[in-house]
Amino acid sequence: MDAEVAFKFFKKLEQDHFSLIYLGEFDDALTPSFIRINENSLHESQAFKNKLSSFVVECFQNIVRHADRPDIITRTNNKPKMFMIRNIGYSFYIASTNLINNNKKEDLLLKLKSIDKFSAEELKTAYLDSLPEGEISDTGSGGLGLIEMAKKSNCELKFDFEFINYFFSIFFLQLKLIALNDLGGLRDAVKLNNSKELYNELLAENILMIRKGDFSQKTILPMLDILENNIQSQRNLLSSGKKIFYMLVELLQNISKHAKENNGSKEGIFIIAVKNDQHILTTGNYIENDKVDQLKKKLESLASMNKEALADIYKENLLSKDTGVKGGAGVGLIEMSKYSLEKIKYNFKFINVSTTFFSLSITI
């Protein structure tokens, strides 16, 4: 995976104020972290955040409880589970993708179609009114299924099945929630087909997680929780897990420190992919054009160094009195160069007279 992948997906998610897409293994322990990322990233009302969180919980638990799993993974049925949340304008799209046994399809279809039978009045019964005040309980919405919730809260629900073999189909489910009654701004920014397409592109790039949006410290921390959990479940080795985590922190904080501010947020994208048992960590963000030359020089110089030279310059940097933010960033890039199994990949894409899109990719 090249550093340019960051730009490719950044463009695909261009309209997104916030997006989080996660593929792989799911368990209930992850739910709180996902909720926290949303809570910390969004500026909507608390009531709406609560509503959104209950959908996230439900959607997540749906995947945990109902996804079917082949006994033997083959090329055809190797379709990891996916959870996605995207915010565009006032619309929020929550989607899940998982395998289900073909013999369950009929039942599920019946349930999904029952939504259409509800009258307008019934739909008007705001689901939120029936929710208890305050925090969401561990069980999410008291056992209310996702489909029931969607019915009662008048949120748009789309789904599709993709037949993959005699036993399994991929089940795509997508919900749309609207934060404000901004009817003028309503449109379908994310169609179900877009999500299906995205799923396949993520699979093709072996992507485990994408996060786009603001990268302030408070949104980074819950993300680290998710990744720590994921890395631990994949790699039992303490040693490599720790290194991946260390590099994650450096890359994510790099965005929060150095990204060019756009509408008051440090916007960027972070992608983690797994290929041949190695993690490829990629970030992308806008930077000021006048920072490009210096950064390029620094990266080129680091790329030309061998292990010994890197160790020397690391030591020199740590012992220097320069404690400014600039010096700190230097240490980060040196450490990335030291720990990356392949040479650091980077790319500068000229956007306009003041802005360049900078992407950085390391393998660990």
Next chain:
Amino acid sequence: MGASIKLKATEDTPDIILDREKNKFSITGRSLPEDPSEFYQPILTWVKGCVKQPNPHTEFHLKIEYFNSSSVKQIVTILIILSEIIKTGNEIKVIWYYKDGDDLMEIKGKELKSMVSLPFELQIY
């Protein structure tokens, strides 16, 4: 300079105990603050004051689970200040803890040890 500093761990900052009376000095847990130089500023100030009149035997315990690169820089600065104690004729020893099999922390401990001139012990926990 206050008598002691006690900071409870947060999600991204470590638990810190600097207590001259009880002769306990430790940094434990995660150190991932966005701006480590800001976080460690009061710590550095305190340690600077402490090394002027150190206890006869000081053991400084570093048991760090996760860190960011710029926190390491701050820790190096603490170690450099601590090495002043040697000149006063008092004893100072730094103990760096790491879990068995945790290469990153073991290597980091060795790197730090090679950078500063004071007794520095690596210990598995």
